[in-house]
Each structure stands twice: as C-alpha cells, then as structure tokens.
Amino acid sequence: MNLKYLLDIDKTELLTALLAFILIAGTVLGTRLYNLSSNSAVHFEEQTEILFSELSILAELENILSEHQIEYDAVELEWAANILGWRRYQRGRYVFEGSYSYNSFLSKMTKGIQDPTSVVVLPGSTLERLSSSVAPKFYFDTEDFLAVFEDSTYLAEKGLNTEQLFGRMLPETYLMYWTSSPKDVVNKILREFDRSITEEYLETAEELGYSFDEILTMASIVEWEAKNEDEKTKISGLYWNRLERGMRLQADPTVNFALGERRRLLFEDYQYDHPFNTYLIDGLPPGPITNPSLSTIEATLNPDNHDYLYMVANPDGGHIFTETFREHQIESEKWRIWLREQLRIKRQNELKEQEEANGENS
Incomplete structure (x- = not known):
C-alpha cells in the first residue's frame, strides 16, 4: 500500500476528529455559557425550600437537591459555581419554583437573599400554643421561644411581666426571616403592637x-x-x-x-x-x-x-x-336543661352504635 496514501488518510481522519472535537467542545461550552444566564439550567417542578443552618458549601447544596429529587447536571453545576465564584451559601431559607440560570440560582444563596416566611399569630391563644405554631417557622425550637417570656433581664428591659408580654402578641400575619432569633420575633410583634396602639x-x-x-x-x-x-x-x-x-x-x-x-x-x-x-x-x-x-x-x-x-x-x-340575678338563674337553668338533653342524646347514640357493632360481630 502506498505510504503517501496512508498518510493522506491519517491526516484526513485526524482533521475530521479534530473538527468533531472542536464542534462538540464548542457546543458543550456554548451550552454551559448559555446556562450561566438563561433560565433553563435548574428547574423546580414545585415550590422547594432549601434551608442552610450554617455557611455551606457546594457539596451540601448538591445533597439537598438530591434529597428533593431535583434533576440537574452535577458536573455542569460545579463548573458554573467555579466560573461564577458562587461556592459558599449563606445561612437562611431560600424558596425556588420554576426554572433558573446558574447565576440567579447560586447567587441568591451566596448573597443570602432569603425568602421570608409567613407567621400567623392567632387571637385568644395560649403561650404554649403560640410557641408551637411559631417555632416551626424558624431555626429555633419551642423551648427557645418560651424562654424569652421567662427571661427576667428581657422582661425588665421591656418593663413587662410574662402575662403582659404575651398579651401584646398582637394577632396578625407577619413576614419574617427563618434566621430570626426568638427575641427578634417577639420584638417585631411588639413593634407592631406599639404601632397599632394609637x-x-x-x-x-x-x-x-x-x-x-x-x-x-x-x-x-x-x-x-x-x-x-x-x-x-x-x-x-x-x-x-x-x-x-x-x-x-x-x-x-x-x-x-x-x-x-x-x-x-x-x-x-x-x-x-x-x-x-x-x-x-x-x-x-x-x-x-x-x-x-x-x-x-x-x-x-x-x-x-x-x-x-x-x-x-x-x-x-x-x-x-x-x-338581675333572678333572671340569670332562670336562663342558667335553661342552659343546664339543654346540656343535659345533649348528653342524653349523645349517650343514646353511643349505645345505638354499640348495639349495631355487637350485632355485626355476632
């Protein structure tokens, strides 16, 4: 076989392979560069909450994405994080829904741009019930929240006792950050109370x-x-x-x-x-x-x-x-008669249900 012919074939194949490599590499690079700023790099099918209890790194973010079964390209995500410099994520609560570019997705957490959480304070509550409904919205637990109402230094600073402080937990819907401390939460509600009391x-x-x-x-x-x-x-x-x-x-x-x-x-x-x-x-x-x-x-x-x-x-x-007290006695007796009748009906229904259950089992 002619050596010159073989060399010509090798050059052609080499050139073809080189062009193919350049094309593929260019396509990959182009796609990655496009995903840096286009809203198609990371997609969330439903609203997803990402929580960082402390300053976190990319590996921890990837674990959270996997836990939420979010599909993403791990190699491309790491490349984007390195290129953009968004590799450390601030403590906080971040909510995502829909599609994001790598830049918008990673920069939000790196800059610590948190999403507020909605906190509803209901009227006529108890301190324990309030604590149970508020604490899950934040990083702290119910005991941490309850401790504020027993903190003698804090109470003295506010010039209030425990009951007076709790009485000022004005029923309302508040927007707060997950990283707020128990005192931050109480202080915000107190400020709203003071603002409302004209x-x-x-x-x-x-x-x-x-x-x-x-x-x-x-x-x-x-x-x-x-x-x-x-x-x-x-x-x-x-x-x-x-x-x-x-x-x-x-x-x-x-x-x-x-x-x-x-x-x-x-x-x-x-x-x-x-x-x-x-x-x-x-x-x-x-x-x-x-x-x-x-x-x-x-x-x-x-x-x-x-x-x-x-x-x-x-x-x-x-x-x-x-x-008058006499009128009150008459109305009170009517109420007691009604209560006794309700109790009688309840017991009658329970007895009927028991009899029906026994009949089915016999």
Missing part, C-alpha cells in the same frame, strides 16, 4: 379611668369569652358594669387560665385558689390571660351602654344577657 386608644383608656395594661387585661378576658364578634362590646360593657358596682368579675375564662386548661368548669373549679381566679379576687387579675385582637381591644375601650350584669351561654354559641 394615642387615641391611650386617651380613651385614661377617660375610662384605667391604665392601658388594665384595658389589655380586660380585653383578654373578653377575647376568651366572646365567640361572636358582635357580642364583644356587650360583654365588655357587662364586665365594666360589674367593676363599677364593686362586684367581682366572676369571669369563667380566668378560672380556665388558672387551671391551665380549656374545658367546661366544674363546681369545685370556682374555688381554685389562684391570683387570676376572679371568683375569689376583687377587680382585674394581675395581667392578660390571652392575646386579644385589635378589634377586641377596641370593643373593650368602647363598650355598649347597658345595665347587664350577668350572662350565660346559649345553644347558638353566644350568650343570654340579663340584668
């Missing part, structure tokens, strides 16, 4: 002859008692009437608070010795028993003008209001 509120409290802390305490009782929004001003008027006449409040929610549980009260519960039990103490309890909403605070500051002194629950979830 000078007009303070002036109205003064006209009523009470400090704002006393108004907040009364509002907390109204919050716990009122199941219907339209009853709040009537209930607050009733409680203010009792105080003005030198009567004890005798508010059932204060007994529930003293007992530490929400349930139907028994006769002996009313004798439970506790500084918050308004069946045994005169005037208002030492502090709020829950966190009232702004509407309840307003209702407490602007009570209905009436002569009601007594109320008892009714089957509709509201109350029957009366002016």
